[in-house]
Amino acid sequence: MVEKNTIYEIILSTYNQQNEPHAAPMGIILNDKNQIHLNFYEGATSCKNLESTKQGVINFSWDPCLFVDCTFFNDQLASDIFQKAPRINAPFLKPCKGNYWTFIVKEKRIDKTNNKIRFICEIQSEKTIDLSPRVYTRAFSSLLEILIHSTRVIAFLEPNHPQSFQLPELRQLIVHHSSLIKRVTPENSLYRTLLSKTINHLQQIDMGYNYNEVY
Ligand SMILES: Cc1cc2nc3c(=O)[nH]c(=O)nc-3n(C[C@H](O)[C@H](O)[C@H](O)COP(=O)(O)O)c2cc1C
Structure with missing residues (x-):
C-alpha cells in the first residue's frame, strides 16, 4: 500500500529524445x-x-543491485532490462514487471530557493503492487542511505555549491551506514560487494576524503 504524503524510494525510468x-x-x-x-x-x-x-514509469523494487546500478552504473545495466510500457512513451524495468505505475507530467514548478524542479504527475495505469515477501535486513536501508548521500556529495562538490557546507556531515553519515552494513553482513556477501562498488565509485570522485581508511 502506498500511503499519501509519505516519501517512497522507487526507480524512475524514462526515454530521452533518441528513445534511449x-x-x-x-x-x-x-x-x-x-x-x-x-x-x-x-x-x-x-x-x-x-x-x-x-512520460515516465515508477518501478517498485526491493532489489539492492538494481538500486546501486541505477544510481551510478546505468552503463552496466543489461541491454535488454528495459521494455517499452504499454500506451506510454517510457520504458519499465523488466525485473519490476507487474510492479510499476505509468504516469504523465501535468505541471512543472521551479523551486528557486532549494534549486529544485518539481514535476506534478498524473498516474496513468495504477496496478496493485505485488512485491514478493521480503525478509528485512538493515543493510538494505543503510545501502540506500549511502546511495542517497553519495549522490548529494557528488552534487555538492561542484565549485561554489551553496550546500557544500553539508559535505562533512554527509561523509560522516556514509561512514556510519558503512559500519552498520559491516556489522550486519559477513565479508564477501552481496551487500558487502555492493558497498565496496559504491564506495569505490564515490572515492574516485570525492578525492578530498579518504573513505577507504574508514571502510
Ligand atoms: C534512494 C534514492 C533516492 C533518490 N531520490 C532523488 C530525488 O528525489 N531527486 C533527485 O534529483 N535525485 C535523487 N536521487 C539521486 C539520483 O538517483 C542520482 O543522482 C541520479 O544519478 C541522478 O539522476 P539522473 O541519473 O537522472 O541524472 C536519489 C538516489 C537514491 C539512491
Whole structure:
C-alpha cells in the first residue's frame, strides 16, 4: 500500500529524445489528489527526459543491485532490462514487471530557493503492487542511505555549491551506514560487494576524503 504524503524510494525510468532508456532512483510522494510529486536537482538526466517526453514509469523494487546500478552504473545495466510500457512513451524495468505505475507530467514548478524542479504527475495505469515477501535486513536501508548521500556529495562538490557546507556531515553519515552494513553482513556477501562498488565509485570522485581508511 502506498500511503499519501509519505516519501517512497522507487526507480524512475524514462526515454530521452533518441528513445534511449534511462533509470534512476528517486523519491516520490503521492498527494491528496492522487498525483505524484517528483523533485529533481537541476541537471538530472531523468529531469531532462521528463521535460522532453512528459512520460515516465515508477518501478517498485526491493532489489539492492538494481538500486546501486541505477544510481551510478546505468552503463552496466543489461541491454535488454528495459521494455517499452504499454500506451506510454517510457520504458519499465523488466525485473519490476507487474510492479510499476505509468504516469504523465501535468505541471512543472521551479523551486528557486532549494534549486529544485518539481514535476506534478498524473498516474496513468495504477496496478496493485505485488512485491514478493521480503525478509528485512538493515543493510538494505543503510545501502540506500549511502546511495542517497553519495549522490548529494557528488552534487555538492561542484565549485561554489551553496550546500557544500553539508559535505562533512554527509561523509560522516556514509561512514556510519558503512559500519552498520559491516556489522550486519559477513565479508564477501552481496551487500558487502555492493558497498565496496559504491564506495569505490564515490572515492574516485570525492578525492578530498579518504573513505577507504574508514571502510
Ligand atoms: C534512494 C534514492 C533516492 C533518490 N531520490 C532523488 C530525488 O528525489 N531527486 C533527485 O534529483 N535525485 C535523487 N536521487 C539521486 C539520483 O538517483 C542520482 O543522482 C541520479 O544519478 C541522478 O539522476 P539522473 O541519473 O537522472 O541524472 C536519489 C538516489 C537514491 C539512491
